[in-house]
Every structure is written in structure tokens, then in C-alpha cells.
Amino acid sequence: MAGSLVASVVFLKIAEFVRRPASEQARMRAQLEAVVAVVTAEIAPASRIVLEAADGAAIVLIGEPGAALRLAQRALTASAAGLPLTAGLNHGALQLSGRKGAEGMTGDGIAVAANIAEFAASPRLLASRAFRDALAHAAPGCEAALAPAGTFTDAGLRTHDVFGFEDNALVRRRRRYATASALVFIAFIGSGVAWRVAHEGSASVVRALNAKYPYVMELVQRVRY
Numbered sequence: 001m002a003g004s005l006v007a008s009v010v011f012l013k014i015a016e017f018v019r020r021p022a023s024e025q026a027r028m029r030a031q032l033e034a035v036v037a038v039v040t041a042e043i044a045p046a047s048r049i050v051l052e053a054a055d056g057a058a059i060v061l062i063g064e065p066g067a068a069l070r071l072a073q074r075a076l077t078a079s080a081a082g083l084p085l086t087a088g089l090n091h092g093a094l095q096l097s098g099r100k101g102a103e104g105m106t107g108d109g110i111a112v113a114a115n116i117a118e119f120a121a122s123p124r125l126l127a128s129r130a131f132r133d134a135l136a137h138a139a140p141g142c143e144a145a146l147a148p149a150g151t152f153t154d155a156g157l158r159t160h161d162v163f164g165f166e167d168n169a170l171v172r173r174r175r176r177y178a179t180a181s182a183l184v185f186i187a188f189i190g191s192g193v194a195w196r197v198a199h200e201g202s203a204s205v206v207r208a209l210n211a212k213y214p215y216v217m218e219l220v221q222r223v224r225y
Contacts, residue, residue: 004107008068008091008131010059011113012036012075015084015122017055028083032057035078035085039071051105056085056117058110065091065135066142072125073165079123087125088117091134115154116162126162 012035014028036057040048049060061068072087079085092109112128120126127135127146136143146163153159 003096004093005062005096006091006093007109008061008065008089008134009109009113010061010068010072010075011053011056011088011110011117012059013056013086013088013114013117015086031078031083035075035083039074043067049105051110053114058113060094060105064138065131066139069135069165076123076125084122086117086120086122088113088115088120089125089127089131090116091128091131112160116160118154119152119162125165129161129163132163
């Protein structure tokens with residue numbers, strides 16, 4: 001079977017793997033296999049392909065990019081148990097060949113994910129711009145968690161804009177939306193108040209607002225004083 005597809009790739013890399021003694025490499029590989037088994041257990045076998053790499057593993061997810069981001073986050077928790085992992089996320093083209101499909105899988109999607117994992121320091125994930133764009137398309141708003149982390153040049157002299165995961169980025173985005181919504185609401189109320197004051201007088205308008213929007217009037221009083 002041969003063909004091509006566009007998918008998300010999570011490349012999990014064991015930090016400084018080649019510098020470690022053979023016995024430690026074997027132990028870490030066994031740990032990584034266990035981590036991969038756990039984090040992929042909830043993903044349908046038809047939607048994922050796991051490939052071994054010299055210093056880690058590449059997990060190809062055919063489904064939504066959000067699943068790839070969650071998988072990478074879960075995998076990196078293994079660092080707390082002594083397995084120093086980094087993660088590189090990419091979304092790109094892959095080539096399938098071979099009877100079972102996985103044996104001959106190649107493509108820029110995997111290569112870029114591996115290069116980005118090389119840039120990251122354990123335990124951290126970095127994502128390519130292509131992955132962030134795919135995440136924004138699949139789940140608008142979720143890409144806010146991936147903040148700019150710089151530009152890197154790989155061994156092939158290709159430059160990559162990369163993005164790191166930040167929990168606070170989503171919180172800041174929600175706060176901005178909440179503030180914007182509040183301002184729109186206040187502006188809407190304010191325009192109505194101005195019209196009613198002009199036609200009914202300020203005293204009657206204040207009484208009406210206080211009855212209908214007591215929390216708004218309390219805010220007004222706090223701002224006033």
C-alpha cells in the first residue's frame with residue numbers, strides 16, 4: 001500500500017539520548033514505550049501510527065490537532081518520573097509505503113517535528129507554525145495556548161518559527177474577551193441611558209436602572225467614589 005496524507009505528528013525525544021550509557025538507554029526506551037502505550041490508549045488504532053526513532057518515537061495522529069497537543073502534554077508528565085522528554089509538534093505531509101503502512105512512512109511532517117523536538121529543553125513542547133495554524137482551523141481559540149517562542153535554524157539550515165505551550169495564554173485570552181464583552185455591554189447600556197435621560201430625565205432613569213441592573217449601579221457607585 002502506498003499513498004500520502006496530511007496529519008499531526010508528535011515527536012517525543014529523549015534528551016541527550018546518545019550520550020547515555022547503553023544500559024541507561026535501554027531503560028529509557030522501555031520507559032518511553034510504556035509512556036506511548038498509555039497516552040495513545042484512548043486514541044483509536046485506525047487514527048494513530050507509532051514509529052520508532054533513534055532517540056525517541058514519532059506518533060502520527062490522523063484526527064484533530066487538539067488530540068496531538070493533549071497527547072504531548074500528557075507524555076511530558078513522564079519527566080517527573082525521571083524520563084527526560086521533549087516534544088516537537090508539526091502538521092504536514094507524510095508518505096505511506098509498505099504492506100503495513102508504517103514501515104515506509106516518511107515526509108516533511110515527521111522531519112520537522114523531529115527538528116523542533118531538538119530545539120526544546122526538557123520537559124517542554126514546541127510546535128511549528130503549521131501545527132498552530134492547523135489547531136486554529138480545527139478548534140478556533142485553542143491556538144492561543146501556543147505563544148511565540150522564537151525562530152530556530154535546523155541542521156539543514158531551514159528556519160522554523162516555533163511556539164511554546166503556555167497555560168497563562170488561554171487565561172489572558174479569556175480575560176480579554178470578558179473585558180471586551182463587558183465594555184460592549186456598558187456601551188450598549190450607556191447609549192440607551194443617554195437617550196432615556198434626554199427624554200425622561202435623569203432621576204427616573206436611575207431608579208429604573210437600579211431596579212433592573214443593581215449590580216451595574218453598584219459598579220457605577222464604586223467607580224464614582
